[in-house]
Structures are given as structure tokens and as C-alpha cells.
Amino acid sequence: MNFQTHADAMQNAILATPEWRKMRGGFGDDDLAAILGEAAKIAGDVIAPLNSIADRVGAVFDSGSVRVPAEYRSAYRALADGGWLGMEQAPEFGGQGLPLALFVAANQLFETASPAFMMAAGGSRAAAKLLSEWADEDTRADWVPDLIAGDATATICISEPEAGSDVGRIRTKARRVADAWRVSGQKIWISFGNHDMVSRIGHCLLARTSDVPGTRGLSLFLVEAGPGVTTLRIEEKLGLHGSPTCALGFDDAPATLVGEEGRGLPQLFTMIRHMRLMVACQGLGTAQACHAAAYEHAMVRRQGGDPAAPAVPIITHPDVRRQLDEMKTPIDLFRLALVETAIAADLGEDDPSMAQRSALLLPLVKNFGAELGFDTAGRAIMVLGGSGYTTDYPVEQALRDSRVFAIYEGTTGMQAQDFVLRQCLAKDGAALKDMLDRACEETAGMPPAREVIDQFRTFFDTRVKPASRVAQIAMAEPVMRAGWIMVQAWMCARMPDSHSARSFLCSALPSLDREIARAMFEANQNRVFEE
Known part of the structure; x- marks a missing residue:
């Protein structure tokens, strides 16, 4: 590679x-x-x-x-x-x-x-x-x-046997003993929770410090591996075998309060946001590796052609070239969206509107980076054929490794609700309006891209914003997918390869219409819960 x-x-x-x-x-x-x-x-x-x-x-x-x-x-x-x-x-x-x-x-x-x-x-x-x-x-x-x-290395410790995405049900407790804190409980799904790579490991951990229910009773602690911390097991997983996923027990482990008591979850989002950006990088990296493996294989694998002549590299077959193109274009568009997200975060330190743009884009690049990695691995296996299904080639490992990308640091459903409820609808849709206006400016010379952006704006303003909260939650996932189609149409304006941009835009409107239809179906299906 x-x-x-x-x-x-x-x-x-x-x-x-x-x-x-x-x-x-x-x-x-x-x-x-x-x-x-x-x-x-x-x-x-x-x-x-x-x-x-x-x-x-x-x-x-x-x-x-x-x-x-x-x-x-x-x-x-x-x-x-x-x-x-x-x-x-x-x-x-x-x-x-x-x-x-x-x-x-x-x-x-x-x-x-x-x-x-x-x-x-x-x-x-x-x-x-x-x-x-x-x-x-x-x-x-x-x-x-x-x-x-x-x-030293450090981990994030949130999940417990009875509390995964529902953080408010965390049972791990912290109590003050004299001038020190002690933590007791169990945490699971801790990546690199224990290892022999370095001698010092810290755990960034949520624990309950009051009887206030939900997340308001949670505080953030740093617990160093040592007395009071026990590794109970590592998980046997589908993939990422080289990343030990640990279950940890804490028994009156010495702990340091981080930040303000009772504000643990909001503070922890500094770490979560960074890790979601990391997942986006994982997805892009996996997709690049799998496309490269498929392309290299297609250049040397010989099948077909004139039976009277030597077999030809399979890349000469139109269907193989189609499959490679269908891998590459989403990678190129995603790379641009990832850069936009990171640069907006950088500028957001001094510009609130850019901070809002980065926050709006983050659930998209986290989720669709995860899906890009897994989907590209699956497509690469098809290009390699039976060889791709064997351990002789890296794409089957990539498929297994990447399946979890859409799960940890917030599942697809959680990213969808973040995108729709907390980002697009916040402040009467100010962040979404700002981003759509920017996208329209950039795509002024690309009518097909502009049409996708305008149609998404109309859909959101007329169908999503006026909907009830239950309907908005029900339609969040297809709305997020519609939003991602819109962002990719915007990124087409930055692509040097006009053929790839045209190829994406040919299918963008039908894909957008399909997600809009799905959104309205889900909203209608859930009316029964409001009646």
C-alpha cells in the first residue's frame, strides 16, 4: 500500500x-x-x-x-x-x-x-x-x-453491565473519605483498560456522587490503575483483537475529582467529541486500505478476455471498474467533509458560528465514517472474490474490525438524535441555516448540487421542524441520512474530479427522496404513541 x-x-x-x-x-x-x-x-x-x-x-x-x-x-x-x-x-x-x-x-x-x-x-x-x-x-x-x-495511556470508562447508552443508570459510586475520594463499581467495554505497553494507565470514569437521579448525580474522576482496580476479563470479540476490551472492577479505588461535582457528563464530552473525530478517522482509514487492496488485486488478478490470448487483469472489466469507482467516490467526498469538520472546530475557538457548524457535522462524520469503513470492506471482498473471504488478504479482517465503529462512541441512533434534536433544531435552526447558506454559495455553479441542498432545506423547514417531538425522534435516522446526502452534494463543489462529482449527483436526488419518504413513514408510524 x-x-x-x-x-x-x-x-x-x-x-x-x-x-x-x-x-x-x-x-x-x-x-x-x-x-x-x-x-x-x-x-x-x-x-x-x-x-x-x-x-x-x-x-x-x-x-x-x-x-x-x-x-x-x-x-x-x-x-x-x-x-x-x-x-x-x-x-x-x-x-x-x-x-x-x-x-x-x-x-x-x-x-x-x-x-x-x-x-x-x-x-x-x-x-x-x-x-x-x-x-x-x-x-x-x-x-x-x-x-x-x-x-502513560488513558481510557474512557462509561458503560456498566446495566448502563450502556443509558448513562443515567450508572451505579458506580464515589464517596468522600476525609479529603479523598474512593470509587467502587464495575465498568465494561474499556479499550486498553489493561495492557503491558506502558506502566501507567489512567481511567477517566463517571461515578455517582449523589442520590440525584439521572445524569445530574454523576461526577467525573481520574482513577489510576493500581490498588482497588482489578481487571476481571477481556472480551472475545468479532474483530479488533489487538485492542484489549476489558471489564474492570473498582473497590474503594483512590480517585481524583475532575472538574465540578455533579457535572461529570457535560465535562466528559470534551473527551467524547475527540473520540468521535477519531472514529471518523478510523472509518476513512479502513476504507482507504480496503480500496487500495481491491485496486491492487484488480491490477494483478487475471481472468477473462479472448480465450485464445492470455487472461487480462480484471480491472479491464467494466463491472470491476464500476465497483472500484463506487468505493472511491464516497471516500473522496468523506475526506472533504472530515476536513471541513476539523477546520470548523479550529475556527470555532474564536467564532461561535463555526463551532456550531463543527458540532452539526460531527455526528455525520462519526456515523458515516463508520459506515464507510465497513461498507468499503464489504465491497472490497466482492472485488477480490473468494480470495477476499480468506485470511490471506487483509479485507476480511477490515470487515470484522470496522463493524464496531458504528457502535462505540455513540450508535447510529444516538448520532441521529444528536444531529436532528441537539444540532439542527437548536436556536431555531441557526446552525443548519448557516451551513446550508454556505453550501449554496459554494455550489452556485452546480445546479444539481444546489437542487439537493434546496430540497433538503425545504424538507427540514416544512416537515421536520413543525413535527412533534415524538415524530422528530422517530424520523431522526432517515433525516440524518438525508442530511449526509446534502453534505456530500456540497462537497462535490470541492472535488477536482468532475466525473466523480457528476456520478454522485446523478443518484443524489433519488437517494434524498428515498430518505425523505422513509422519514415521513416513520413519523406517521409513530403517531399511535402520541394518541
Whole structure:
């Protein structure tokens, strides 16, 4: 696989994003190329060799301890020593203070190489962001530099046996003993909750500190692995075998309160947002890897042609080229949307309207990045045929690894409700209106794209906004899919390949009509619950 090709594609996407010019600061095109070129080398030389090892060797649970592949240690050290774990982190803690746009640009290359291995880095850098924002000065100084330097890793601990997406039912409790806090309970689905890659592991954990029901009684804590923390098991999973998913027990474990008591969930969203952006990178990376595998196979696999002549590479067959095109166009459109999301987040630090745009786009890139990875893996298997179904090729592993992308950090249904209820409808739809106006400006010279955007606006204003809350919840998933079609139509204006843009736009309106029809059907089906 040529990682430089993916780096070049990402650089082109960044340069095609108009807002990049507002924030590029001292970054010239050569600087951007140098950063992505180095990231491509690390991805190809250091991380990619881990991918098959991660699947074949995996993580091993032994008497309360977890072993990961031995090769992980030097690779994680290389990431840290190269500054890659601290790209977007604050310079005062040893980070580089670079824009999120550069983080996603580099990280998607690492995710292309090995998403299972990168799970450790994803949780740790998100925790560094969280602690930088909410922890007290001593805790920040103790943990954030170590996370950036690769001397520690960190996890997010939310789910419990009786509380998954329903966070308000968390039972883990924290009690104050003298001037200290102690946490007791059980947490599950903890990626890299235990491992032997580094000696220090911190758990960013929600626990109940009052009898107030729901999420208002939850506070955020940092619990260091050690006394009072036990690894109960690791899960046997469909994929991501190289990422140990742990169940952890906490028995009066010493804990540090992070932020304000009773505000745990809102504070934790600093970490969750960063991890959702990471999932988007995972999806893009997996899709790129699978398309590359399918393309390379199609170039060398020989079948068909004149029976009197040698067989021809299957890429010469129109149906194979069609399948490859149907993989590549969504990848190119998604890359542009991911960059737009990250740059909007960067600009949002000073511009509330850009912060709203990033928040509106985040559930889309999280969910549709997840689906892009899984769908592209499935399509790649079809191009490889029977070979793709075997472990001789990487695409079957990618299919297994990527299925979870649409589950963790918020399922499809949760992303849909976030998109519709908390983003599009907030402040009388101000963020959506701003984004649609921007999309219309960019697509002024592309009538098919403009038609998709206008039709989505009309649908949302006339059918979604006036609907009851129950109907809005019922139709949220198809409304989100309609919104994603609209965003892709907008991104067509930035595509250098007009053939790919035309190809997408040919099917965009019928696809939009189908999602609108589904939305109205779901709204009508749920009227019975309102009567």
C-alpha cells in the first residue's frame, strides 16, 4: 500500500477547503506536505506491520494481567518520540499546539495502517484534552505530559453491565473519605483498560456522587490503575483483537475529582467529541486500505478476455471498474467533509458560528465514517472474490474490525438524535441555516448540487421542524441520512474530479427522496404513541 498517495489526497482536501486559508497561519503548502509525508512514513514503516499481528496474536488475559503484542511497545514509543501523540495538545504540556485539521490529516494515515493498535493512542490523546480542560493544576501537570510523551495511556470508562447508552443508570459510586475520594463499581467495554505497553494507565470514569437521579448525580474522576482496580476479563470479540476490551472492577479505588461535582457528563464530552473525530478517522482509514487492496488485486488478478490470448487483469472489466469507482467516490467526498469538520472546530475557538457548524457535522462524520469503513470492506471482498473471504488478504479482517465503529462512541441512533434534536433544531435552526447558506454559495455553479441542498432545506423547514417531538425522534435516522446526502452534494463543489462529482449527483436526488419518504413513514408510524 502506498501511504504517500493517501497523504497527497488529504493534502488536496485541505487545500480545497476555503476556510483553511483563514487559519493556515504560518503553514505553507510545503510545511503541510512535509508533515503528511512524515506521517505516511510512520504509518507504512512502523504501524502497518502491526495490523496482521494485532489480529493473529491479539491480546491475552492471564491472571488479571493483559499482554499485547510485543511489537506494540516500540511502535508506541516511535509515535510518542516523533511528537505524533501531542500534535493537537497544548505546548505548555509538551504538545505542539497544531490545528485539529492536521491531527485528523495525520491520524487517518495511522488508522489506515492499524486501527486496533491506534485505539490506545485515541483514548490517551482524548484524555489529555479532557484533563487539560477540566482537571486541577496538579493533576494536569502529573498526567498530561506523560500522556503526550507516551509514558502513560488513558481510557474512557462509561458503560456498566446495566448502563450502556443509558448513562443515567450508572451505579458506580464515589464517596468522600476525609479529603479523598474512593470509587467502587464495575465498568465494561474499556479499550486498553489493561495492557503491558506502558506502566501507567489512567481511567477517566463517571461515578455517582449523589442520590440525584439521572445524569445530574454523576461526577467525573481520574482513577489510576493500581490498588482497588482489578481487571476481571477481556472480551472475545468479532474483530479488533489487538485492542484489549476489558471489564474492570473498582473497590474503594483512590480517585481524583475532575472538574465540578455533579457535572461529570457535560465535562466528559470534551473527551467524547475527540473520540468521535477519531472514529471518523478510523472509518476513512479502513476504507482507504480496503480500496487500495481491491485496486491492487484488480491490477494483478487475471481472468477473462479472448480465450485464445492470455487472461487480462480484471480491472479491464467494466463491472470491476464500476465497483472500484463506487468505493472511491464516497471516500473522496468523506475526506472533504472530515476536513471541513476539523477546520470548523479550529475556527470555532474564536467564532461561535463555526463551532456550531463543527458540532452539526460531527455526528455525520462519526456515523458515516463508520459506515464507510465497513461498507468499503464489504465491497472490497466482492472485488477480490473468494480470495477476499480468506485470511490471506487483509479485507476480511477490515470487515470484522470496522463493524464496531458504528457502535462505540455513540450508535447510529444516538448520532441521529444528536444531529436532528441537539444540532439542527437548536436556536431555531441557526446552525443548519448557516451551513446550508454556505453550501449554496459554494455550489452556485452546480445546479444539481444546489437542487439537493434546496430540497433538503425545504424538507427540514416544512416537515421536520413543525413535527412533534415524538415524530422528530422517530424520523431522526432517515433525516440524518438525508442530511449526509446534502453534505456530500456540497462537497462535490470541492472535488477536482468532475466525473466523480457528476456520478454522485446523478443518484443524489433519488437517494434524498428515498430518505425523505422513509422519514415521513416513520413519523406517521409513530403517531399511535402520541394518541
